[in-house]
Amino acid sequence: MAENQETPVRKKEKKFFLSNTITLFIVLIVMLVFFSLTSESFLSTYNLVSMLSNLSFYGIVAAVLTMVLISGEIDFSIGGNIGLTSIIAAILIESGVNGWLVILLCLLLGAAIGIFNGFLVTVIGVNSIIATVGTMSVWRGLAYTFSDGQSIMAMTPVIDFLGRGKVLNIPFPIILFIIIFAVCYVVMNHSKWGRKIYAIGVNPMASFLSGINVKQVKFLTFLFSGIAAALGGLILASLSGVGMPQHGEGLELTIISAILLGGTALGGGRGQILGTLVGVLIISVLYNGLTMLNVYYYYVQIAQGVVLVAVVATYEVRQKRLQE
């Protein structure tokens, strides 16, 4: 059969993804144009660079978490993880531990958190929403416990570089962000492991009966999500110069919003790393632009919710029309 003889169904499906991405880009461009016209400082290099540096830490988490969602699971504990990591990093720095060692230990902590979540979900069989909503509050609580509710200074050269350093005049977190997105993109679109994640998300039973180690794959996505959140916590501690038990509070919902905005389906099987990238950009531009316009913070939150619901509603409407 000739490759070019695609049927309407497949074309529709392609069109579906294409038009979703186009919708997203249009939303992004409209927002960029709007804020450029209404705010003088929005389009300045300073503002754009600082916006990108600030979104890097959660963009990294969003990229990795997209894999968890495509596999059909979810990880709500990333926000708590970020808070706890920032505190542990600050405590370690305070007690004079070498910056490199701090990074290593914090990433190990993230790995341990990921392993624990993965263990709950794949070995014990706890639903991932319940498991990670539970652990979210455990990590957050530990962050408050260890810090006694206080912010702790987290300044040491290596850590400073992580959030505020520059390579070729580009802020280091942006570089990390680009690298991690690129890696996730390659993994999800070109790797064997990524294929397994998609297959599991679409049909875990068929994947299992085809000899895919479903639990192992899911376990690893949790492990990576734990490490990514810890990295996010380190960058945030570095950006702000302090470890704070409140770091990352509510961020899990912002990150998951960005992923869903990017077209990933709750329940798995469908989603694109590039979609998440645009989703993260949209949410950041929205926050940044509205803040530039001196819009009250409460309204910014309303706007974020409206954008998420409106865009995802267009996906659903389009999907329904396609099915008819």
Next chain:
Amino acid sequence: MADNNNVILKMENITKTFPGVVALNNVSIDLKKGEVLGILGENGAGKSTLIKVLAGNYIKDSGKITIDGNETEFKNPGEAMESGIRVIYQELNTLENLSVTENIFLGEQETKTPLNIIDWKKMEKESRKILKQLNIDINPNTIMEDLSVSEKQVVEIAKAISKKGKILIMDEPTAALSEEDKDSLFEIIKTLKEAGVSIIYISHRLKEIFEITDRVTVLRDGKKIGTVGTSETDSNQLVTMMVGRDIQEMYPKREVPIGEVIMSVKNLVAEGIEDVSFELRKGEILGIFGLLGSGKTSLVKSLFGANPIKSGKIYVYGKKITIKKPWQARDNKIGLVPVDRKLDGLALMLGVKENITLANIQQLGKGFLIKKAVEREKAQRWIDNLDINTPSMNQEVNSLSGGNQQKVVLARWLESGSNIIILNEPTRGIDVGTKVEIYKLMQNLCEQGAGIIMISSELPEILSIADRILVISKGRITGEFKRGKASEEKLMQTACI
């Protein structure tokens, strides 16, 4: 035959098109009071569309529907129900957590004044009456999930006739039933007939058509081929009408030399399996027959690492192997085509290509990345070899016909190099034409040195295709028959031990 006084339903020159497809082309049927009219046709012949037009799910493009002499126009299922039309779909639509009574009266609860509260007593009494009328012993207070599949179906029938249904449409009602349950269903149909209910009976299975219908209308490619009195026809004529081919061609059997033992199972005990031993030889198609709940599916799952083995040994090519997980089965060149291909076999939202390579992702190039060219080449090879009818290898597998989907699952295991292939109900829900292809394919595989274990509850199929048949009942092998030595009666008897 045309006794117009007796005709309760007339559908005349019904045409229904979908973008690019004429699903029904000038189809006319008529149904008499107290009659069972069979509708026979391959997948895609237009049976479902016809039913959906009658049930008000689809609006016809043209044509006329007359009920009791009055021309009617259904705009939605509610209006069709008003006219006394009831459909029992293949997939049961019962609410599992409610009682039988609640299901029967769903949406139409009896109430009593003054407060319009639900009259449980009356409903229970009515339910008892209806169930008794159907000659079935079910307590109306039982919760649905405690009933067997066939009992649930009876409840659906009770629900249908409780609301003054006069035309009952049954879409493949025996698909999930064992032979025994089928018999009791047919008893119910006979009772309903006597009560004056007219029934449209849709089925793939010729044997049932002969057993239960008065007349048969055959559809092919959206057109009506003809209507014949059941007693005036035979399977040859019906099959010819249905597919334009002869019945002897339906179960082609090629003799393949049978070689050495390639798999041997000794005293296998697992969930649902008491003590099973058997051998499979090279070139052999080993049939396994059993009723629902006999342990046949548990057996297959244990052989494939999806049902933990408690004790017993499995040898493949004389070597003892351990199968705890499906990948161990795969690595020992065992393949499984599960009974429910949509639920357990395919990743429906992925393409044909991705589904073919699903069991062998690791073989798609060296290292971490998938080599797309390698994958395309592998997929194309199986699309060509098995003649999978798909517009492209990227086609979402969801949109393929049942037969082509089945070929995709089979291709996966061929790509995996499996030489012990387990097929659970290989031709369920597949049209006659593709069935024949699947049988030929199985025999090709045997010629190439594979051994096949085929679970089937379709008696003509297992009797004609399998070289040897094992009958399983209550987790034990209760009989073994060589090809030609078994009969439908013998298999049923052994299966009920």
